[in-house]
Every structure is written in C-alpha cells, then in structure tokens.
Amino acid sequence: MAELTYRDAVSRAIAQEMARDNNVVFLGEDIGKAGGVFKATVGLYERFGPLRVRDTPISEQAILGAAMGAAMTGLKPIAEIMFSDFLAVCFDHIANEMAKNRYMSNGQLKCPLVVRTANGAGSRFGAQHSQSVENWAMMIPGLKVVAPSSPADVIGLFAAAVRDPDPVIFFEHKSLYGMKGEVPDGEILDTLGTAKILRPGKDATIIALALMVGRAMEAAERLKAEHGIDCEVIDVRSLVPLDTRCILGSVAKTHRLFTVEENPRLCGWGAEIASIVADESFYDLDGPIVRITTPHLPLPAADNLEDVVLPTVDRIVDTVKRSMA
Amino acid sequence: MAELTYRDAVSRAIAQEMARDNNVVFLGEDIGKAGGVFKATVGLYERFGPLRVRDTPISEQAILGAAMGAAMTGLKPIAEIMFSDFLAVCFDHIANEMAKNRYMSNGQLKCPLVVRTANGAGSRFGAQHSQSVENWAMMIPGLKVVAPSSPADVIGLFAAAVRDPDPVIFFEHKSLYGMKGEVPDGEILDTLGTAKILRPGKDATIIALALMVGRAMEAAERLKAEHGIDCEVIDVRSLVPLDTRCILGSVAKTHRLFTVEENPRLCGWGAEIASIVADESFYDLDGPIVRITTPHLPLPAADNLEDVVLPTVDRIVDTVKRSMA
Amino acid sequence: MNQHAKTPSKPVNDDIGEAVRLDLYRRQMVIRQAETRAYDLFLQNLVKGTSHLSLGQEAIAAGFAVAMKAGDTSFCTYRGHAHTLARGVPVEQVLGELMQRDNGLMRGKGGSMHLTSVEHGVMGSYAIIGAHLPIACGSAWRSQYQGTDEVSVVFFGDGTTNIGAFHESLNFAAVWKLPVVFVCENNLYMEYTPIKDVTAVEHPAADRASAYGLERIVIDGNDADAVYREAQKAYAKARAGDGPSMIECMTYRHSGHSRADPAKYRPEGELEEWLKKDPIKIYQERCRQFGISDAMMAKIDAEVLQVVDDATEACKASPSPPLELITTDVYADGGWAWRN
Amino acid sequence: MNQHAKTPSKPVNDDIGEAVRLDLYRRQMVIRQAETRAYDLFLQNLVKGTSHLSLGQEAIAAGFAVAMKAGDTSFCTYRGHAHTLARGVPVEQVLGELMQRDNGLMRGKGGSMHLTSVEHGVMGSYAIIGAHLPIACGSAWRSQYQGTDEVSVVFFGDGTTNIGAFHESLNFAAVWKLPVVFVCENNLYMEYTPIKDVTAVEHPAADRASAYGLERIVIDGNDADAVYREAQKAYAKARAGDGPSMIECMTYRHSGHSRADPAKYRPEGELEEWLKKDPIKIYQERCRQFGISDAMMAKIDAEVLQVVDDATEACKASPSPPLELITTDVYADGGWAWRN
Ligand SMILES: Cc1ncc(C[n+]2csc(CCOP(=O)(O)OP(=O)(O)O)c2C)c(N)n1
C-alpha cells in the first residue's frame, strides 16, 4: 500500500500496461518529453522511449485516426486528448469511426484502444476547458465509457480499459489530479462495467460519478448526521457497460433515487439511469427520481460562479432532504 | 392550401425567409447549382443568385465557422450540413463555439443562424449516413433544436428558426422528404418551443419526434381499435426549448408515458423527458415510463434489418399494450 | 501496328512484362464488368441503398493493387467497390453486399459504402470524407513500429483534399515518415460541384504536396501502366523507410456520383472527351502493342463475364441476412450488451 | 547614433511617421506593462484560472492593430490579452477579467481565454485551437456581402497550422476571395513541444501559403515597423477585393506557455538570444533613430504605468461577479430557459 495522487496513478497505470505488453503505445500532444500538461505522464518517455511514447502535432483527428489504424492492425494504442472539450474536434473518429467499424464490417475489424482525456470543471478555465462530457461518449453505441473517482480506480480501470478489446473512452477528472488515495502494491486490474457501493444505506440511493462521488459521500454523511437520512452512495465508475444490476438492486432496497451529475442537465448520464429506473423499478419507487446536475448552461470562469454552478454538497443535502420530507 | 412534399417545403421555407430578409444567406455543399443532394434546395440559386446561395468545398468546419462569423457580424446565415452524421466533423463549432459565444462574452456576441441537416434512417445507407442525432444537439447548452414531422411544420418552424436570435439546429428527416401534406398559402410562421397534441387520448401519452410521429399515430389508432387503449400522441417538434407544460399536462391526464425515439437508446431525448416526468409528475404516474427506441447499436444497412431496427408500429403497439395490461 | 500510333508511350524495353500486364488488364476488366453489372442490377431494383461506381477510374484501382503485396493494407471510400475488387475480393461478395444479401462481404450489415475484407488487406471503406486518411496513417505506424515493410495505401477523391483531416494526415505522415501512400483520384468533381470551383489551386492534391515537404506528383490515372509504375516507386520509398508519398491521378467517372445522380451538371461533350480516354480502351491498345492478342483479351473478358454472371446468380439466390445479425458484433464479445 | 548601427533597417524616408510610431510604441508598452503586471498579480495569487502572456510578442499585436481601422474585426486566441489591449480595450477590464472580478471585460464569465470587446472590434478570443479561423472567414464574408471594406484579422500560433480547421479556412478564404488576413505568430513552440518536431516544413504557415495560391510571407515579428508595413499591405489588398493574405511572424514568448509553465523544456541560451531581440528594445532603438527622445518614451512609459497601476487598484477593489450572472445570456432573451 502506498499513498498516490490520482495524477501519479495515471502514469503508474500507463506504465503498468506498457511494461506488460509491447504492443501498447502512447501518443498525444506534449505527453512525452514534457510529461503532459497535467504532469500525468511524467517519466513515461524516459522509461519507454520515443518509439512508444510519441509527441504529436496539434492534430486531434490524426491522433485518434492513427490510434485507430494501429489498433485495427495489431497494436493497443493509448491516445490522449488533452481536454475532453477537444473531443469535439475529433468527434467523427469517436462517434462514427471507432465506435462503428466492428459492426459495419460484420466483426472483421477490431479497435482495441483507449482514449484518455481530462474532463470536468474546477480550474476556473471557463466554458471551453471545463466541460463534463461523459454523455458525448455514452450516447454513441459501440464505445465503452469509464470515469474513475480515486487513484486506485484509475489504475485498475485503466488496466481493464487497455486490455479490453473494444474502444474505451477514459475520463480523468482535472480536479481530482491532486487527490491522494491508498493504492495497493503490485499490478492492479479492475473490471469494466462494475459500479461500487461506497456507502450502504437504506433510505435513498445517490448515484454519482468522478468528482461528484466525494461530494455525494460528504452529503450522505451530513444527511445521516443532521437529518437522519441514511443514503446509499453508488459510484457508477463505468457508464458503458452500465452496472444496472447494482443500481436497480439498490433502488429496490432504498426505494428512492437521486443522481449527482456534473454535466449540464439535458441528456446527461443520469437521465438515462433515471429512465431505466422509472421503467424497470417503477413499482419499487416511493417518490420522485431527482437529478442534481449542473444547470443547463455553459460554464462560467470566475471562481465564485464556478463553485456554485456545479452540484455542491449543500445542494445535494438540501435537495435530498427536501425531496425526502 | 396546396399539397407539398416535405422536400419542397424545405425550399419554400428557405425562399420565404430569403425573400423577406436580405441578410439571410445560404451556404453548403452542392446546395446551389445542383439544388442539393436531396433536391431540397432546387431553384434557390436561380432565384437568389450566387452571392446569397453559395456552394462550398467539402469543409464542414469552414461552413459552420463562416456561418458563425457572418451571424456574429450581422447576417442571418443558413448552413447545410448534408447528413446529420457529419455534424461530427464540425462538432467543435456546434458544441463549443456557436453554443457558447454569447455566454462567454457576457452577452456581447450573438449568433443568429440555422444549421439544417438531413437526419435519420430508412434509406439503407448504413451506419454513417442514417443516424438520428438530435441528442447530440440537445445536450449542448446554448443551442435550440427542432425536428419537424410534416411539410407545414417544416415551413413554420424553419421560419421561426431563421428569425430566432439564437443558433438553431434544424433536423430534417431523410425519410420524410417524399412525404406530402397540406400547406396553407402565404407566409407561414410557427413558434419554437411548442409541442403539438396530434391526437387527444386519455389512457396513455405517447411522445414522438419526426419520422416516429406517423408511426406513433398509426400505433395509437391500432391500440384504440384493437385493444381499446386510448393514447394521446404528442409531436415534440422542438427539443430545446422543450414544451414541458404540454408534456406534463398530458401525463397529468393520462397517467402513463411512452416515448418513441429513433435514436439509439442511451441518452436519447426521451431519457431527458422521462427523467423530468419521473421527477415532476411522479405522483401522476400509474405505471412505468417506457421508452421505445432503436436498440443501442450502430445501424445495419440491409433493408430487412433496417426495417425492424427502428421502432415499428408493431413494436409500439406491442409495447404499449403489454405495459398497460 | 500503325493504327496504334496515338498510344501515349511505347517503351522499347517492357519494364512491366506480360504477366503483370495481363493482371492489370484482368483486374480492370473485373471492375468494369462487375460495376456495369451493379448498374444493371440497380436498374432492376436489385441494388438497395446507394452505390458509387468507379467506371472510368479502373486503372487507378488496378495499378495500385497489382503493385501491392500481401500484408499491405488498403483504405477506401464509399467509392471503394473498385479497390475492393482489385485486391481480389470475390465479385459475389461485393455484389452481394450491394444487394444487401446474406452472401455479401459483411452480410448486408455494412452496405456498399463500407466494403471491408481484412483477409485481403481491405481495411474498410469509409463514407465520411477524409476520416480514413489518419486511420491509414495508423496502420502505417503499426508497420513502422513492428519493423515490417508493409505499406498502407489510402484512396480518396479530389473533393477530399479540402477537409481538415486531409491536412492533419499529410503533416502527420510526413513528420513520422510513415509508410503510407496517399492516392488522390481527381475525377474533377466532388458530388456535383466541379472541384475547380471550390479549390484554391489547380491540382488539389499535388499542388499541396510541398506543404508537407513532399514531391509534386500528377499522373494519368487512366493509364494502368503509369499508375503501376508510380505505385511501385511510392511503395519502394515507403518500404525503404523514406516516408509517405502523395499521387494525384487524373481521371473521370463515366457515370453519376452515386446511383441517384444522372450527372446533368456536366458540360456538354465532357463525358465524350473522356470516353475517348477510357482506361480499358487505352489498355487494350497497350496490350496489343506489347503483343497480347485480341483473342487473349477476349478470353479474359469471357472468363470475367462468367465470374460476374455466376456471382449475379449466386446473389439473386442468396437470402436476405437473418434478423439475428442486428445485435451481433457491436462489441468484441460478439454481442451488443451495454448493461448487465 | 553610432551605438545603434546594428538596427536592422534605417530608411531615409520615414514612411511611418512620428504619430504612428509613437502609437506603435505606446501600444507595445501597454501590453508589456499590463502583462508584466498580470504576471505579478499571478504571483500574488490574484489571477485566477489560467493566463497566456505575449511578453516578447508585443510587436505583432501592436503592428496589426495600429494598421486597422474602426469596423475591422480581430479574432484572437487564449493568448489574446495583447491583441485585445492593442485594439484599445482598457487595461482595467482586461486585468479585471484575468482576476475574475465584476469589472472584467466579461464580468468574469468568460475568463482570460475568451476576452471579447465587440465595441472595439475584438470579436472574441478562442481557446480551442483553430476554431476561430473559419469564424474570421465568416466575418470577412459579411464585409464582402455588404460591400464594406472592413477586414477581418485572425491571430494564431505556429502549432495551429497543423489542425484541420487551418486548412479548411485558408482554402475557403482563397476560393471566396475573402478580406481576411491570417496572422501566424510563430514563437517556435506549441505548448511545450518545439514546432519543428511536429511539422513537415520549416515555416509552418508561410511554407504552406502556396497550397492556397497565396504569397509566401515571413517577417520579423519583433519589429513593429515591419509588422505594421506588412499589415498595411495585406489590409489594402483585402480592402481592394483581392482576397486573403497569410503572414508568418517570427517571434518568441519570454515566459512559459501559460501561468502553469516554467518553460524548462527550452534549450539553454535560447531565451537569452531572443531577449536580445526583445521587440521593446528594438523599438526603443528605432524610435531614437527617428528622433524620438528617451524622455518622450519615458513619459509614455510613465503614463502607461499610471494606467496599469490605476487599473490594478480598480481591479483589487472590484468585487467578484454576482451569482445572478450564472444564468444570464445563455440565450438572446438574456436568460437560460430551455423549457417552459
Ligand atoms: C464529411 C463529409 N462531408 C460530405 C460528405 C458527402 N459526400 C459524399 S461523397 C462527396 C464528394 C466527394 O468528392 P471526392 O472526394 O472528389 O470523391 P469522389 O466522390 O469524386 O470519388 C461528398 C460531398 C461526406 N460523405 N462526408
């Protein structure tokens, strides 16, 4: 066991997989010699050399296209898209190419790659560098979508993503890079498609992802301590595949569902989960399904505005309390 | 009143707005001299000339960027993106630029433009030319999103979109271009953000969009005739702004909700509506909210496969009947 | 031989040789006949969805394919029937896909715009302009990384040179010195708009080669020998580790952009001019020049016709794909489960 | 005057004139001092979010801005403080935005990467590489359509030349003969990676001009006179209806890419070499050559310092933006309602 930052967990995860398999290669902007703009890839260039860790031009379509072509012909590329907002400049390769080539070719083509990208708000960067865009990937059939909330999950889920035979979009949260957590020694390998109940509870289920997980946990503690409401907190971790068994099981027990989503409201991942629960667990529900999201607007830059625009612990507590009253 | 195809309604709508306002300009690939690959823009080049109807290179980012820059400085551009799947190659301009410039500039910048695009399946074109991607736009704060289901709605909603001061993504359905419908004479102007109850009913609400509207209507007739289930059918028409008043009002009356969505399931527009209803109308509901969607997979090309992969009248009837049993 | 005096070039030494020449002839003929058949089947309402023929552009597909070796990869567009056939994919599977039958190359799941045969090195056909250029770079990167001498060849049209992915790919390939060959088939039109109306330079690919430090290459795309020679050069360069090439091949499509297009936007007489430069005609004359008899060619034509006829019958006899296919191969486990 | 013998050029006729020269000097000095102040404020933890300074690149912003006239539009990047200041936007509003105060140009809603002042023709700063090039084309299209002689000027870095939108925009502008001027500030680096490591040609913009039928132009971006002259030429061409220009300006940023960057990746001595070519130093010598006294310059410096000091105080005194701002101006009605 060692304490590691989420940032260092990223580089450890990449190193673990590169050391294990020579076919794992890594490309992106400023990832090599410079160690990445978030310093999450420090040391990889030195350890694995310029043939496996390659700095690219500012050409996101070339980055993802190259990753795809290499994946289709035998490598296991990891591609970095520096900020998840930039998935928009290479969205054709995300949505129309890597997600569909296996299906369109009737199973002839494969595409085992990982696109890792820094997602989410909290750095006062403004509307084009702060978005939570997990739903941009979740809505595209053929992709797998992961967003870890802790250093240990970063490593385990990343390893699973690299070893997975399908394209995985791996969302790292910018505001978690500095987060510290205990991480077991040795190889770590987790399983895609598994949610985690981080806090058992009996009164309501709160589902969260990435940065929102910590806030949901804190809110749950406060709800218990201050209001006697005992919430079960689930870290979804993997949006595709989605661990509906875990979610539906929890709702069957608590009879109430809340989601805590960093994304702007419309068509967020929580909408999908809400719709699944409102269909399949309708008769388990004792009250409304409530989504706690960032309001549906672009993000402001200023610190005081950014601080309140995302779901806060206060807002989670208030919303759950009011809704459970 | 005249009978018009949906295709001809598009060109009539563009002509109506171009004749009315000299600042309305139109650009896209093959839209001018050739009249558009769907023949939906025939005659405009001849009528309005090469300065207002401009053929472009295959440069979707340039098309949308140019439309934006012109909109920001005084024109009211209409940009065609030939197939909605291609929104992916210019998604940065959709998601990060036109949607956000007003907000980021604290209201200084404006972006009054319309992006029209051919959406949806039914032409046996396969996975890269058949998608229903209304949710790609709906999920982005700052956009307005429209998808008409009839020739008259095409004209009225298109006119409203052109005159709207915000960026509007206007989804035309490929499989409706040949559809005929009665259209009033003279200028037609409708209102964004308004849904339409096409068939009143008391037992359940079915919400549909674009190509799915006709199927929902047919299913409703059959449900009534064959199973005595009286469905209210709502054509959403406008996803943003969303006419939640109409939707919630209907559910308050019928106590049941079904969506019929052409999009692959995850994070479709119906998920958002389901989540709103499961929150705000929970106590009105008598049973599960059920979404009838295309399964979450890329689209197959073959006619017999494509025919059953989208929600069919049979599937709607079966699903509603079973769920209401 | 006097009646062939107009033939562009008549080398004294035959650098190509009869075996290769017959191969070039045969592959062009396969494309010509299979695509002509596709057109007939379309008129009979048996081709579903769209289709994009390369009639008039056969020499490019044949020339580049004949110069390839096993392991080399092709990346095609929606107009990829020709390139797929040229790599030896059976006519039946191609026509079957166009007819969306169960015997199709992808059993009807992909459709005519996505012909793929990994077994033959055809790593997909791509229907969104420009997307496959960077993907071809990736395949070339893999060759380079693994130290093989395999080349990736990517085909695209003149109109594709104006999209962003073109630019990113060319720069990327040049900087990484990737063994990839960019083949621009300049048939003068994007869908319906003349390329010259929307492009800043006369030769949309070649006039931009210098922007990537590459040599400016424009060739007669209707002369299979010229194509073959240029392909050999570019492949040799790539295999030697000397990086990418871009080759602009001048050509013309005899039919419309897609099955929906009667091609009325063309100026009068243009098609007729190009029909005089029909690659099949040119190549028949070339063959005669090098002593290949009309009888030999007629024999090939007949063999090809037999293949196409047999394929047609097999396709007509093939059922539509089974509905179970809908939910297969979304993911590598063979299924489509996005949840447990 | 002997000590100034190294000065690059010493025209006998002063084509620029004292008024313009003083203007060029002052605007460079405003940028230098305002950005230096921004850096100090950052060290005091008063700049929130990120910021991207143009210290060392001032001559480009000043030269292009001075040559503009009212109605001309500027499109900037995240590294747009300089261009925004150069068009006359008050220092206070710029620093206020960097400090995310209510007196900021966008009241803290946009942040340092999106400086916008429509009133001054600054039509936005764009933080996603390449996105604003086509947008500038659109502004130019509007000028052309309305028959005005307004020019759109778009600034971007060397690294931006490798993204797709660059290519699409250049071709588009050339084909439509748009009155747009593309200004590449080649400061040798993208974020941390040297541009030469990732680009196929030496001059990432100029060596590609011919791909769009444009003239190859590389200038000394640290010499405000050279920049001003080239700007005038390009604007005149655009106003005359003769289409776009692209100008590559060689320069160097003195500090890191952004506030987070100590710029350790630079080879030793590189910064020192470029500090010798500091645009402010160069321009001070130039001014002296043309008879502008040190005292006159010192007076300008002091005036600018006063402005910057006052601005700093005003910013420190300004509150944070009110929370109500969060839900304003998503849509043109001033609000954010996506539903009724
Ligand atoms: C990104 C994108 N934009 C537009 C289209 C529609 N489209 C399909 S083919 C085509 C013309 C392509 O022209 P060219 O590259 O010259 O190839 P050709 O069809 O002539 O072989 C267009 C515009 C597309 N498929 N993808």
Ligand SMILES: Cc1ncc(C[n+]2csc(CCOP(=O)(O)OP(=O)(O)O)c2C)c(N)n1
């Ligand atoms: C599409 C996109 N990719 C990557 C980035 C991250 N990024 C911000 S600035 C920058 C470097 C830009 O270099 P250059 O164009 O030379 O401009 P400079 O910063 O040197 O002025 C990068 C890669 C981005 N903002 N957008």
Ligand SMILES: [Mg+2]
């Ligand atoms: Mg073409």
Ligand SMILES: [Mg+2]
């Ligand atoms: Mg730079």
